[in-house]
Amino acid sequence: MNTVMNKNIFKYLALAIAAVALVFQLFTPSVNAADIPIALRTVPLNDTTNIVLTQKDISKGKKLFTNACATCHLGGATFTNPNVNLSPESLAGAYPTRNNILGLVDYMKNPTTYDGVTEINDVHPSLKSTDIFPIMRGLTDNDLKLIAGYILYEPKVKGIGWGGGKVYY
Incomplete structure (x- = not known):
């Protein structure tokens, strides 16, 4: 009789714990990461217009960057040419400028040397060179924008650490 009673007590205790947990879940606000301020999420679309990225845009962009770009551009550095990185200053100094979303997308579709004179899609991943760089296959225009x-x-977010190379890691 005691084992039957102990089993029933265990069942009721487990049910009570589950009920408390459910009530806690329903009435406790979810804990999310703090919202990223709009000022940090505002980036240039082109030379005259800015856009505000969502947190989802940033998260997906980071994942795509990590998968497709970070092998050579970890932390915004350029391991094949440390003199040219992904810092805002370097991107602004390129021709055509690459310091806005549309400029970077254009570069990822048709990469050129820093001075814009010579196409380099045979040595830099791009949508033109998916046969050489299969990691670029399947990336959409929206993926490139992200x-x-x-x-x-x-x-x-990272300041000079972004593009600064291994000295910051």
């Missing part, structure tokens, strides 16, 4: 948004957002 990557570009992440590249422009990250220096606002």
Whole structure:
């Protein structure tokens, strides 16, 4: 008789714990990461217009960047050419400028040297070179915009550490 009674007590105790947990879940606000301020999420679309990225845009852009770009551009550095990185200053100094979303998307579709004179899609991943760089296969224009948004957002968070190379890691 005691084992039957102990089993019933255990069942009621487990049910009570489950009920308390459910009530706690229903009436306790969810804990999310603090919202990223709009000022940090505002990046240039082109030379005259800014856009505000959502937290989801930043998260997806980071994931796409990590998968497709971070092998050579970890932390915004450029391991194949440390003199040219993904800092806002370097992006602004390129021709055409790459310090806005549309400029970066254009570059990811058709990369050129820093001075814009020579196409380099045979040595830099792009949508033109998916046969050489299969990691670029399947990336859409929206994916490229998310990557570009992440590249422009990250220096606002990391400061000079973004693009600064291994000295900051």
